[in-house]
Amino acid sequence: xxxxxxxxxxxxxxxxxxxxxxxxxxxxxxxxxxxxxxxxxxxxxxxxxxxxxxxxxxxxxxxxxxxxxxxxxxxxxxxxxxxxxxxxxxxxxxxxxxxxxxxxxxxxxxxxxxxx
Amino acid sequence: xxxxxxxxxxxxxxxxxxxxxxxxxxxxxxxxxxxxxxxxxxxxxxxxxxxxxxxxxxxxxxxxxxxxxxxxxxxxxxxxxxxxxxxxxxxxxxxxxxxxxxxxxxxxxxxxxxxx
Numbered sequence: 001x002x003x004x005x006x007x008x009x010x011x012x013x014x015x016x017x018x019x020x021x022x023x024x025x026x027x028x029x030x031x032x033x034x035x036x037x038x039x040x041x042x043x044x045x046x047x048x049x050x051x052x053x054x055x056x057x058x059x060x061x062x063x064x065x066x067x068x069x070x071x072x073x074x075x076x077x078x079x080x081x082x083x084x085x086x087x088x089x090x091x092x093x094x095x096x097x098x099x100x101x102x103x104x105x106x107x108x109x110x111x112x113x114x115x116x
Numbered sequence: 117x118x119x120x121x122x123x124x125x126x127x128x129x130x131x132x133x134x135x136x137x138x139x140x141x142x143x144x145x146x147x148x149x150x151x152x153x154x155x156x157x158x159x160x161x162x163x164x165x166x167x168x169x170x171x172x173x174x175x176x177x178x179x180x181x182x183x184x185x186x187x188x189x190x191x192x193x194x195x196x197x198x199x200x201x202x203x204x205x206x207x208x209x210x211x212x213x214x215x216x217x218x219x220x221x222x223x224x225x226x227x228x229x230x231x232x
Contacts, residue, residue, distance in 0.1 A: 021160075033219055043204060045223035052219075091159065095214055103149050103172055104208075104221060106159040 002027045006048030006107035013082045021077045031097040034075045040088040087114045134195040139176035141209030148190040153204040
């Protein structure tokens, strides 16, 4: 069975600085999706960035970028120029390619604090 | 485009009762998935519906059921509520089933269920 591990329960960053959140996963599949979701105190789960396993190029969305290492099964999220509004729980998630392979599998999350 | 909406946002029920939660996906989205979020178990997949058919099911007892209507709106029902069913129930929609490029899931704000 696929698993997703986020080894950092909590992280802290100074406003305007850069922080990297770690995520590793385990799968025997070659095609799959990886996602980072943000969940602020409002509890609304917001899609931050996604990566498709067949793409070697790392995904970027404005201040958010990933370091996708397929062989190492690693998928870290880098937040540049951190802002107060980035404070939230961040979840890494895996999704198999096939329609019958269940659905999103989430890590336990990393709570990110941003200091002014 | 309006996002995923869930009603009600908050609900308090008594053990043994049943409850129905509703989810309206983003316009044009045909897949609706349900997740349960608790502090202890994290985010767990309940089921996925596509074109009114249940496509995937997570590891939950038969007390948890769902359905999808022809307009893609979905409901989930929990019968004989237990204290452990207290959780945030999240609904997510996507345009299609997983497989192939460009797959994404967008979440609603959730329904906070408290069982007393």
